[in-house]
Every structure is written in C-alpha cells, then in structure tokens.
Amino acid sequence: xxxxxxxxxxxxxxxxxxxxxxxxxxxxxxxxxxxxxxxxxxxxxxxxxxxxxxxxxxxxxxxxxxxxxxxxxxxxxxxxxxxxxxxxxxxxxxxxxxxxxxxxxxxxxxxxxxxxxxxxxxxxxxxxxxxxxxxxxxxxxxxxxxxxxxxxxxxxxxxxxxxxxxxxxxxxxxxxxxxxxxxxxxxxxxxxxxxxxxxxxxxxxxxxxxxxxxxxxxxxxxxxxxxxxxxxxxxxxxxxxxxxxxxxxxxxxxxxxxxxxxxxxxxxxxxxxxxxxxxxxxxxxxxxxxxxxxxxxxxxxxxxxxxxxxxxxxxxxxxxxxxxxxxxxxxxxxxxxx
Amino acid sequence: xxxxxxxxxxxxxxxxxxxxxxxxxxxxxxxxxxxxxxxxxxxxxxxxxxxxxxxxxxxxxxxxxxxxxxxxxxxxxxxxxxxxxxxxxxxxxxxxxxxxxxxxxxxxxxxxxxxxxxxxxxxxxxxxxxxxxxxxxxxxxxxxxxxxxxxxxxxxxxxxxxxxxxxxxxxxxxxxxxxxxxxxxxxxxxxxxxxxxxxxxxxxxxxxxxxxxxxxxxxxxxxxxxxx
Numbered sequence: 001x002x003x004x005x006x007x008x009x010x011x012x013x014x015x016x017x018x019x020x021x022x023x024x025x026x027x028x029x030x031x032x033x034x035x036x037x038x039x040x041x042x043x044x045x046x047x048x049x050x051x052x053x054x055x056x057x058x059x060x061x062x063x064x065x066x067x068x069x070x071x072x073x074x075x076x077x078x079x080x081x082x083x084x085x086x087x088x089x090x091x092x093x094x095x096x097x098x099x100x101x102x103x104x105x106x107x108x109x110x111x112x113x114x115x116x117x118x119x120x121x122x123x124x125x126x127x128x129x130x131x132x133x134x135x136x137x138x139x140x141x142x143x144x145x146x147x148x149x150x151x152x153x154x155x156x157x158x159x160x161x162x163x164x165x166x167x168x169x170x171x172x173x174x175x176x177x178x179x180x181x182x183x184x185x186x187x188x189x190x191x192x193x194x195x196x197x198x199x200x201x202x203x204x205x206x207x208x209x210x211x212x213x214x215x216x217x218x219x220x221x222x223x224x225x226x227x228x229x230x231x232x233x234x235x236x237x238x239x240x241x242x243x244x245x246x247x248x249x250x251x252x253x254x255x256x257x258x259x260x261x262x263x264x265x266x267x268x269x270x271x272x273x274x275x276x277x278x279x280x281x282x283x284x285x286x287x288x289x290x291x292x293x294x295x296x297x298x299x300x301x302x303x304x305x306x307x308x309x310x311x312x313x314x315x316x317x318x319x320x321x322x323x324x325x326x327x328x329x330x331x332x333x334x335x336x337x338x
Numbered sequence: 339x340x341x342x343x344x345x346x347x348x349x350x351x352x353x354x355x356x357x358x359x360x361x362x363x364x365x366x367x368x369x370x371x372x373x374x375x376x377x378x379x380x381x382x383x384x385x386x387x388x389x390x391x392x393x394x395x396x397x398x399x400x401x402x403x404x405x406x407x408x409x410x411x412x413x414x415x416x417x418x419x420x421x422x423x424x425x426x427x428x429x430x431x432x433x434x435x436x437x438x439x440x441x442x443x444x445x446x447x448x449x450x451x452x453x454x455x456x457x458x459x460x461x462x463x464x465x466x467x468x469x470x471x472x473x474x475x476x477x478x479x480x481x482x483x484x485x486x487x488x489x490x491x492x493x494x495x496x497x498x499x500x501x502x503x504x505x506x507x508x509x510x511x512x513x514x515x516x517x518x519x520x521x522x523x524x525x526x527x528x529x530x531x532x533x534x535x536x537x538x539x540x541x542x543x544x545x546x547x548x549x550x551x552x553x554x555x556x557x558x559x560x561x562x563x564x565x566x
Contacts (some may be wrong), residue, residue, distance in 0.1 A: 092377075095377075096377040099376075099377065100376055100377045100378060104510075104511075108509075108510075108511040110376060110378075111376045161509065163378055163381070206511075208510045208511050209510065279510055280510070295450065295454075298454065298455060298456055298506055298507070299454055299456065299507075300448075300449035300450050300451060300454060302445075302448045302449045302450065303445055303448065303449050305378065305380060305381075305438070307377050307378055308377065310380070310437065310440070311437075311438070311439070311440040311442070312438065312439060312440070312442070312445055314448075
C-alpha cells in the first residue's frame, strides 16, 4: 500500500501553502510556470487556435480581464503552487488535462472534445440555485467567483474507465454556496443539471445519454469540505473542454460524478437519478465512490493507469481520501450502494 | 522486364492486400514517432490494434462471399488476410499484457481479469486463432486433409467472440462495434446454403457481364453441387 499521510491531505494546507508562495513570489510565478511547462502549451485558456477559429467565443472568455479575476485565477500561463499532489505524484500537464476529456455533450472521442468545445459560449452564464431552500438565488458566474474565495485544490481524478490524472483545480467549497441559500430541513440530496444546448454541443444531438446531464450528491457529501465547485484549473479560468464555466469536483468519486457546465443546483428530498444511472443502472450507481474492491460489472477497478505513466498502479480506497470521507459511509454496504 | 511486369500484374491483388495490411501498423508507428497519440497512448495502441484485427478478420470472411458473387481470384489473399488478423491480435494482446500490465501477473490476477467477460471473449478469440495461424501452411493443409477445412471454420466463432469482446468493452457509444457485428452477421448469412445458392444463381443468370472471363467458369466444387 502507498503510505497516505492524512495530515497532508487537508485542503487548507494546500491553500495556505499557495498563499504563502504567492505573497513572496507573485511576480515570479508566471515566469516559473512558463519555464516549467515549456513553450508548446496553448498560450491562453481557450488555446491560441481558438481565437482564430471562433473569435466570438474567444472574445466571450476574454470578457473577464485578468486584473478583474481573483488572484487564484489571474494567471496568463498555467500555474500551480506545487508540482505534486500530497502523495508526491506529479501534476498532469495543462495540455494533457485540457486535451483528453470525457465530455459526451461534445463527442465520445476524448481527443475531439477540445476542438469541438472551442465554439461553446461559456459567458455570459447564470446558475440557478433553488429547490428546498429558504433563499433561492440566481448567480452570475463571474459574481460567484468574486463572492467566494477561490482556492487551489490539487486532487486526483479517477475515471471509471480506470485512468487517472492529478489536477490543480481552482474553486470554492460547494458548502459555502449551499449555506448561503439555506437548505430546508427536508432537503436530503442536491441535484445538478448541465446546460442543454445541442446547437453548440453536437454530442447532445445523439441519444446515447439522456440530456441534459444530471448528477446528484447526498447533502452531507455535498457539504463535505473536499467537495468544490471548480471555476478554474492551473490558475486560469476553466476552458470549455474541462466544463467551463463551472463544474463540480468530488475527488473521492469517479469522474463522471463531477458534472460540467452547471446551470441548475436544486435541493431535493428524494435521491435524484443521475444520467449514467439512467443509462445503465447495473453499471453506474448513485454513489460511484472510487473503490478498488468493487468492480464495474464488466471491468476491474483494482488498478488504474495514471496518464503519463507506463504500466499501472493500484487504485486507492476512496481515491486516497479515505481518512476524510470514509465516515460518510459508515454502516453502508458499498457493494449494494456502488 | 516484361516477365516482371506480368508477375506484378498477376500478383497485384496479393501485393495490394499485404501492403494495405501493413498500413495500420505503419500509421501507428508513425504516430508514435511523431508523438501524435493521445496522452493515454496505451489506450490508443490497444484500440487501434484491436480494430485492425477485427477489420482484417471481417475481410478474411469476405473472401468467400466475393467468390460466390463471382470474383474467383480473390482466393489468393485469404491466407494473407487471416495471418495479418492474427498478427494484429497478437500485438493487441502483447500491448495489454506487456505495456499495460508490464507482464505483472500479480496485477493481472488482482484485476480479476481472467474472470472479466470481455477479457474471456477476447482471449478465447485469440486462442482459437493460434492453431488456425499455425496450420495455415500448404504442408498442414495436406496433412489435415478435409479436417483442415473443419478446423478453419472456427474462424466464425473467433470473429464472433472478437466482436462481442469489442461490444462488451464499450461504455455507451456502440456505433463501431455494432457496425462490425452487423457486417459479421451479413458475411455469415451469405454462407447459409439457401442464401448462398440464390446469390450463386443470380450470378450465373448474367453470364454476358463476365463473358470470356474466368469468373464465369463454374468452380469445380460448385459444379458438383446440383443447383436447384
């Protein structure tokens, strides 16, 4: 087993560490990131080609000038405060994370997403938060990222297809947002909905999944400090291929739980049926916790391929966040509640 | 020079097929060299060699239907197609065991792979292809006599298992594996005696089309069968 040091997993550590770093080396940071990542990376979040291919989309994204963004997002070049996660594994490169995506709204081809997503309009954007709450609200996404402190969170992302990456997200705890809308006592689950825009998302013209994409968390999972709404990655605003402008990140669950391009968050009483449950209930459960002991019905989950590595590594229980989240599932049969 | 030209002309189909079968490999090596695979290259290599193997299996199975439809010369490439299919299946398996799992038996067993349906189907397909590839020589053909043909009919099962293997591994987008499944069913359907006879008769009723060409001459095997 890989030794896990729980003391190092706390997101606060990452956050504080980053702030310390920023205070001392703010000006240096861009240059360091540039040197470390090399010149082959796209020069902006949308990619250099995006500006040529879809000027209006590029214009929409650049409608948020760097100086108006919170420090955690105001980077012209990919930036992360650390080069490894808390287990010592290196971050995946910006280029890898932005050009290898499961985002069926665009296409099932992981490499095709980045190109097809260039024309997607992720600004202007509003998110409706409602359902069983005392204080329903509709947020403009740019207000959202100024209202809540944006922090860096270096998380592992484990796809149900048994590959994984280490990603320096930027975002804020979902709990902060939920506290503001004040869930009513009968609210037990949170349901998320993605945007439905088949004219911009060619994958939505196909019927392989039910659109719009729907996901859900139990309220305590949603309130967990590790659960964030991501607005950026590598110190920059999210690119369309990664779910711009706002996506969920739940690091101890398979990637498909981390719904992208969110437009609706509703507090509900009954367990929502997520898109993948609807598509294949025997293969994709509601919880979708990373668990090396419970296989997918057609393939194993015991090992995984870390993108950028040859060979395989063992999958960690709850994706390595066992200390933090195992108590959420005390007394539950994780085979039945997969 | 003239003899070379004639030899080339006579063997153009064989040459084209063998060069064509090299194409996926060449393209793969080129993309590896140029760094054009995705950031998950093992997944790409696995998918692409698997696809090549299935397509070549289907092409091998297309030879008989083409014969039935009257293109006799196509027989010369059946063995090449079959062997290339086996080649890509071998590379596919080697990538899985070697590149993906680093020959780590412990990991392979821990992943419970021998019990996973798609692995069982794929491995079974490969194991069937082994004796077919080994007995593909003229010597084995003579030695086995009529049993050779019976043995090589196992390719139907191997191709079926390969397509099922591909269907099983797909997450939700079944487009490609379903296409292969349909093609396979069509290729097998042509072999059903009734359907085969209808197709063969259709061809014979239009002799003008191939007048003078060897294609119109009935094959000795067909000649023995009464045509109703």
